[in-house]
Amino acid sequence: MPAPTVHRLPNAPAAARAAAEHMAGRIRGDIARQGRCRLALAGGSTPRPVYERLAAPDLTRRIDWARTEIFWGDERSVPLDHPDSNYRMAEDALLKHLPVPPAGIHRIRSELPALEAAEDYERVLGDLPLDLVLLGMGDDGHTASLFPGRPEAAEGSRRVVAAEAPAPPHVRVTLTLRALAEAGAVCFIVTGRSKAARVAEVFCEIAAGSPRLPAARVRPGSGELDWFLDADAARNLPPNPEERSVP
Numbered sequence: 296m297p298a299p300t301v302h303r304l305p306n307a308p309a310a311a312r313a314a315a316e317h318m319a320g321r322i323r324g325d326i327a328r329q330g331r332c333r334l335a336l337a338g339g340s341t342p343r344p345v346y347e348r349l350a351a352p353d354l355t356r357r358i359d360w361a362r363t364e365i366f367w368g369d370e371r372s373v374p375l376d377h378p379d380s381n382y383r384m385a386e387d388a389l390l391k392h393l394p395v396p397p398a399g400i401h402r403i404r405s406e407l408p409a410l411e412a413a414e415d416y417e418r419v420l421g422d423l424p425l426d427l428v429l430l431g432m433g434d435d436g437h438t439a440s441l442f443p444g445r446p447e448a449a450e451g452s453r454r455v456v457a458a459e460a461p462a463p464p465h466v467r468v469t470l471t472l473r474a475l476a477e478a479g480a481v482c483f484i485v486t487g488r489s490k491a492a493r494v495a496e497v498f499c500e501i502a503a504g505s506p507r508l509p510a511a512r513v514r515p516g517s518g519e520l521d522w523f524l525d526a527d528a529a530r531n532l533p534p535n536p537e538e539r540s541v542p
């Protein structure tokens with residue numbers, strides 16, 4: 296498995312721009328190659344500027360959104376209009392600006408009990424792999440809603456499971472490591488000094504071949520794994536000559 300491609304950007308806005316432009320290229324490539332792109336969006340706060348950049352006319356007008364299907368990597372068990380809803384954030388920052396047909400937007404039905412929502416979403420996701428997944432990382436090394444030490448972060452046969460988070464909103468639904476491993480490509484967007492120690496730990500685990508933290512264990516079989524970091528989040532990483540750093 297090749298090492299992740301690390302994109303080290305000077306600041307968070309630059310990292311968000313780089314991630315959005317990378318995603319736009321991959322979405323266009325998937326559509327050109329296979330006639331569609333199944334894209335899974337990340338939750339949390341970091342992705343918002345990525346979505347705002349992706350929604351900008353110079354990028355979005357070059358994407359055939361009618362051939363793009365939108366999924367989520369995870370969702371909190373809160374109403375759609377709740378400030379913690381990942382769907383709400385993506386709708387506000389990205390989807391309301393795009394001509395994606397409503398049938399192409401597959402939200403996790405967070406109004407259902409989590410176990411039922413997970414089973415429903417696994418049916419919606421089906422057996423086809425996702426083509427591109429955007430992920431964030433918490434300062435504990437979680438990604439999506441796969442938290443360290445939690446059973447749902449273990450290897451398994453499911454693609455979608457109910458999960459429990461140590462911080463509220465506690466009840467979640469999340470893609471599993473299996474669904475992420477099947478993806479055509481995965482992009483992480485991680486910024487801020489609070490994540491620097493964990494980013495370094497993740498890359499140490501990857502380099503040692505002993506990934507333990509959920510974010511370290513995300514390894515798409517395609518090998519297409521890109522990490523977009525700002526200088527603060529990357530500050531504890533050793534300089535890497537192969538790295539793509541933007542001056």
Ligand code: 6PG
Pocket residue numbers: 337338339340341342368369370371381430431432433437438439440
């Ligand atoms: C979620 C996300 C989660 C997020 C990290 C980082 O639903 O919370 O899927 O994995 O990416 O917690 O969150 P921030 O971007 O807010 O730091």
